[in-house]
Amino acid sequence: MELLTRLIAVAGLAIIAAVIIITRRAWVPGIGHAVPSIWRIAKITVSEARRRRVLRVAIILVILVFMSMNFFSYLSPEEQSRMLISGGLSAMTVFGILLAIFVAAFLIPGEIDRRTIYAVLSKPVRRFEFVLGKYVGALIIIGVLIAIMTMVLVAVLLIQDAILEDLPDSVFDPNIRAVLFASFMNYCSLCVLTAIIIFISTISSTTMAVIGALIVWAVGSMQSILHDLAEHAVGVSRATLLVLYHVVPKLENFDFRHEATNLIPINMLSAWNEILHGIGYVVVVLILAAIFFNDRQV
Amino acid sequence: METDNIVLQTDGLSKVYRSLFTRAGVRALDDLDLRIRQGETYSIVGPNGSGKTTTLKIILGLISPTSGTTTIFGSKIADLSVRERLGFLPEDAYLYDCFNGEELLDFYAGLFGYSRRRKQQLADELLALVGMQESRRVPFRECSKGMRQRIALAQALVNDPELLILDEPTSGLDPAGRHQMTRIILELKRRGKTILLCSHFLAEVEEVCDRVGILYMGRLVAEGSLAELTGEPTEIVIATSDLAPAQTRQIADHPGVVSLEGGVLRMDRANEDQLWAVLQLVHQAGGKIVEVTRPRPGLQDVFVRAIGEERK
Numbered sequence: 001m002e003l004l005t006r007l008i009a010v011a012g013l014a015i016i017a018a019v020i021i022i023t024r025r026a027w028v029p030g031i032g033h034a035v036p037s038i039w040r041i042a043k044i045t046v047s048e049a050r051r052r053r054v055l056r057v058a059i060i061l062v063i064l065v066f067m068s069m070n071f072f073s074y075l076s077p078e079e080q081s082r083m084l085i086s087g088g089l090s091a092m093t094v095f096g097i098l099l100a101i102f103v104a105a106f107l108i109p110g111e112i113d114r115r116t117i118y119a120v121l122s123k124p125v126r127r128f129e130f131v132l133g134k135y136v137g138a139l140i141i142i143g144v145l146i147a148i149m150t151m152v153l154v155a156v157l158l159i160q161d162a163i164l165e166d167l168p169d170s171v172f173d174p175n176i177r178a179v180l181f182a183s184f185m186n187y188c189s190l191c192v193l194t195a196i197i198i199f200i201s202t203i204s205s206t207t208m209a210v211i212g213a214l215i216v217w218a219v220g221s222m223q224s225i226l227h228d229l230a231e232h233a234v235g236v237s238r239a240t241l242l243v244l245y246h247v248v249p250k251l252e253n254f255d256f257r258h259e260a261t262n263l264i265p266i267n268m269l270s271a272w273n274e275i276l277h278g279i280g281y282v283v284v285v286l287i288l289a290a291i292f293f294n295d296r297q298v
Numbered sequence: 299m300e301t302d303n304i305v306l307q308t309d310g311l312s313k314v315y316r317s318l319f320t321r322a323g324v325r326a327l328d329d330l331d332l333r334i335r336q337g338e339t340y341s342i343v344g345p346n347g348s349g350k351t352t353t354l355k356i357i358l359g360l361i362s363p364t365s366g367t368t369t370i371f372g373s374k375i376a377d378l379s380v381r382e383r384l385g386f387l388p389e390d391a392y393l394y395d396c397f398n399g400e401e402l403l404d405f406y407a408g409l410f411g412y413s414r415r416r417k418q419q420l421a422d423e424l425l426a427l428v429g430m431q432e433s434r435r436v437p438f439r440e441c442s443k444g445m446r447q448r449i450a451l452a453q454a455l456v457n458d459p460e461l462l463i464l465d466e467p468t469s470g471l472d473p474a475g476r477h478q479m480t481r482i483i484l485e486l487k488r489r490g491k492t493i494l495l496c497s498h499f500l501a502e503v504e505e506v507c508d509r510v511g512i513l514y515m516g517r518l519v520a521e522g523s524l525a526e527l528t529g530e531p532t533e534i535v536i537a538t539s540d541l542a543p544a545q546t547r548q549i550a551d552h553p554g555v556v557s558l559e560g561g562v563l564r565m566d567r568a569n570e571d572q573l574w575a576v577l578q579l580v581h582q583a584g585g586k587i588v589e590v591t592r593p594r595p596g597l598q599d600v601f602v603r604a605i606g607e608e609r610k
Contacts (some may be wrong), residue, residue, distance in 0.1 A: 033378070033411070040408045044394065051396035060507050115392035119453060122386035122463075123409040124378040298360040 013280045034129050040229075041125070041133025042140060045107065049141045058099055064223070065091045066156055077164040081174055084160060088153040088259040089182050096146055096190045097217055103141050104197035105209035107134040112298050113206075121298070128290035131202060132243035135286060138194050143187060149185040169274050175263055185271065188278050189254035193217060195282040195289070196249070202293040217242055218250030249281050305461050305492045306334040306357065311366035313352050313516075326352040328516040332365070336460075339483075339493040340382045341503045342511035343601060350496045351389070353513070354465055358386060370461065382410065385459035389466040390494075391450035395439035396459075399430050399449040402438060406453045424452040428482060444475030451482065462486060464495045468502055480505055500597045510597065512604045520604040531592035534573060536563040538585045545583030552576055561585075567592065 049055060066088060108131070111117040120130065157174050196216050201209040219226065223245060230241035253274045257268050309589065311330040316323040326347045334340045342350050357368050359375035370380045393402055400421050407417040425431050428448035438446060447467065454462060468476040476499070483506050487493060490572045497503050503510060510527060512520040520527060538561045541549075550558040554569030555576060565576065577587060 036411060040405065044405050047394055048394060115388060115390075116394055117407065118358070118360060118388040119386065119393060119450070120409070121360060122381060122384070123406060123457075124381045126378070149362060259437055295362070 006123055010276060012279075012284065013276060016280070016283055023033065033124070034126065034132075036127050037129040038133040038136060041120070041130055041158070042136035045134055045137025049103065054099075054103065055141065055145060058095060058145055059148055059297045062091065062145070063152055065095075066149075066152050072089070072219055079159060081157070081164065082261050084153075084157060085174060085179055086257060087255040088149075089179070089186065089260060092146060092149045092153070092183060093186055093255075095149065096142060097193065099145055100138070100142055100190045100194045100195060101210055101213045101217075104135075104138045104194045105201055105213060106208050107138060108114060108198065108201045108293070109204075109206040117298055122182075125292045127296075131137050131198065131290050131293050132286065135198050135289075138198070139191055142190050142194065146183060146187045146190070150180065151184075154179060175260065178256070178260040178263070178266060180267060181271075182260040185254045185256045185274070188275055189220075189249075189251045192249045192281055192285075193220075193251065195285040197290075199285045199289040202289045202296060216248055217251065219248045221255075223248070223250040223252050231285075249278065303336040304333050305336050306332065306368075306370050306494060308332040308357070308368045309366055311353070311356060311368065312357060312364050313349075313361070314364045325362070326516050327356070330513075330518055332511065332517070332518070334461075334492060334494055336492055338488050339487050339495065339506055339510045341495040341497060341507040341510045343497060343500060343503055343515055343597075345605065346512040347515075349516040350513055351465065352516075354463060354494075354496060357463065383459055384459060384461040384463060385454035385457060387447075387451050387454040387464045387467055389460070389469060391443075393438055393446070393450055394452065396437060398435045398437050399425060399441075399445075399452065400434045402449060403452055403456060407456045410457050418425075420456055424455055427455070427485075428452045429478065444472065445469050447471060447475070447479060448482075451479070455486075459491070461492045461494070464493065464497075466497055467495065468497065468499055476502065479505040500601060504597045512601060514605050514608045517608075519608050520600065524597065525594075527595045528597065530567075531594050532567050533593070534565040534567055534570065535589075535591050535593060536565070536576070536580070537561065537588040537590075538563060538580055539588055541580065541583055541585035545585070549576070549579050549583060552579060582604070586602060 027118050111120070111134075117130075121127065154176055156178065157179065161174055193213060193216065197213045200212040204212075226241055226245045230238055230245055233241055253270075256266060256271070258264065308330055311327055311332075312325070313327040314325050321479075330349075330353060332353075333430075342353060344350050352361070355372070356363045357375065368375060369429065371383055373380050373402050375381065379593040397405070403421040403424060404417050407420050412420065421434070422431075425434050429452055430445065430452065433441065433445055436445070437448065441449065443445065447470075451464075453484050454464070464483070468479045471479060480502050483493065483495070487506060493506075495503070495507065504524060507524070509521070509523050511518050512527075533556065541561055546558055549555060549563065551571070552575070554572035556564045556566055558564075563576070563580070573590075577590075580587060
């Protein structure tokens with residue numbers, strides 16, 4: 001079943017690529033207009049977040065969390081390092097999810113509530129450009145925060161490693177590459193989650209988008225449990241669980257914290273598979289978001 | 299009516315807002331036909347809930363009509379080339395409030411794909427036009443209502459539009475701000491812009507508009523130029539002074555005089571042939587003639603009459 005899902009994802013990507021290539025004559029002139037519009041909307045989304053000090057507050061919180069992780073002095077040096085990697089990556093996941101939810105869920109409904117959307121949509125901007133601009137803007141905001149958190153975590157790890165290196169019983173050598181990769185995969189999962197939040201916000205309110213995002217995140221992080229439950233369920237319950245299993249993205253597959261903490265080699269093939277799966281999912285979700293938003297009464 | 303120079307046209311535009319769970323609906327717009335010609339200033343007036351904002355939203359493609367069509371410059375609003383030729387000033391100047399006027403103009407001009415140099419030039423020109431050069435770096439949220447409205451107007455003009463849609467441009471402004479905004483609209487009119495204006499301020503509408511449409515409960519109940527709507531003057535008003543109180547009764551009893559209060563004498567226009575006799579009577583009574591006018595009914599009177607007839 002797992003293989004089947006992945007095959008469907010790859011086939012989906014192949015179909016999308018084929019449609020893009022076949023219809024390129026129709027959309028190539030439009031792309032010349034769409035890309036700058038998307039970029040301008042993304043830029044103003046980022047500038048607005050910067051002016052509203054969203055990033056500044058989030059960064060200060062994260063640095064405080066990372067600093068507090070060095071207070072577990074009763075642990076052995078090795079345990080301290082593992083704790084730092086595991087705790088740091090977990091904090092990044094939690095902050096990333098909270099940021100994704102509270103940035104993305106407010107972007108489109110916020111524009112509708114404040115009516116700032118009127119002046120934008122009366123300009124030569126297509127609605128799908130507006131949706132994609134907001135998505136790209138959200139990804140930049142989240143990306144900047146994840147990058148800063150990663151830099152802080154790596155810096156703390158390197159400092160700690162330098163301190164512990166001189167100790168006689170120091171055997172733990174943190175794999176910085178694995179930490180960077182786990183952070184990158186965390187960002188990829190947030191890209192998928194953000195696309196879903198943007199989709200929900202194009203058809204409903206901010207509140208619904210926040211609730212929907214929390215449900216998707218919870219279900220997406222428990223996909224293996226969901227699969228096991230489906231195996232043992234019957235009738236409607238089984239069908240429901242299977243639908244959830246196949247429709248909700250498998251966010252837990254983007255989680256490489258365990259590998260980074262315990263120095264387990266990363267299966268790159270599986271990771272790239274998840275990235276491709278995620279891209280396909282994002283493309284489909286954003287196409288749906290653009291279709292629904294096109295008919296939305298603002 | 300000429301059809302070759304029509305900039306904006308709506309045909310049978312209707313909008314029914316339906317409840318999600320019941321079949322009940324509220325008809326916000328009912329079979330609206332509008333024709334706005336090139337270079338004219340047209341105003342939609344009407345009480346709250348008459349369908350003015352719904353009309354503008356449909357014209358701008360922000361909401362879709364239940365039935366009917368809208369064409370601007372002969373095309374649908376979905377056509378980007380149409381939106382390149384129009385400007386929109388939203389009611390209450392809803393713009394991103396953490397940016398200043400210069401940054402806002404840079405963003406909105408950027409949506410038209412202008413170069414950095416062109417954007418800078420536009421910002422200078424437009425901020426000068428709306429009198430905001432000195433306050434160009436003041437964050438929008440810190441601007442007064444009048445300043446916000448002027449920045450919002452500048453963003454509507456960023457593409458030098460042929461058609462300008464203004465939703466309540468003077469709403470919430472003090473008399474000085476209202477006067478300034480009216481002056482800018484008149485200047486835009488002088489430059490040949492076609493203007494569609496929604497306003498509650500009938501005096502402002504009278505000052506700037508060529509034609510007016512009165513909307514009530516989603517229907518266009520009256521439409522025409524100010525002269526057409528107000529019609530011919532129906533009375534003659536004679537302002538007098540120094541009139542002895544003892545003589546006023548004799549003048550008031552004269553045939554054709556409708557009333558005489560506070561030195562102001564009103565005559566029915568049908569009795570215009572009696573005007574000279576009445577003026578002589580005032581003169582003989584020791585009074586002075588200050589002014590003789592034949593005032594037209596104001597738009598306010600037309601508005602009240604049209605709405606009143608519909609209510610009946």
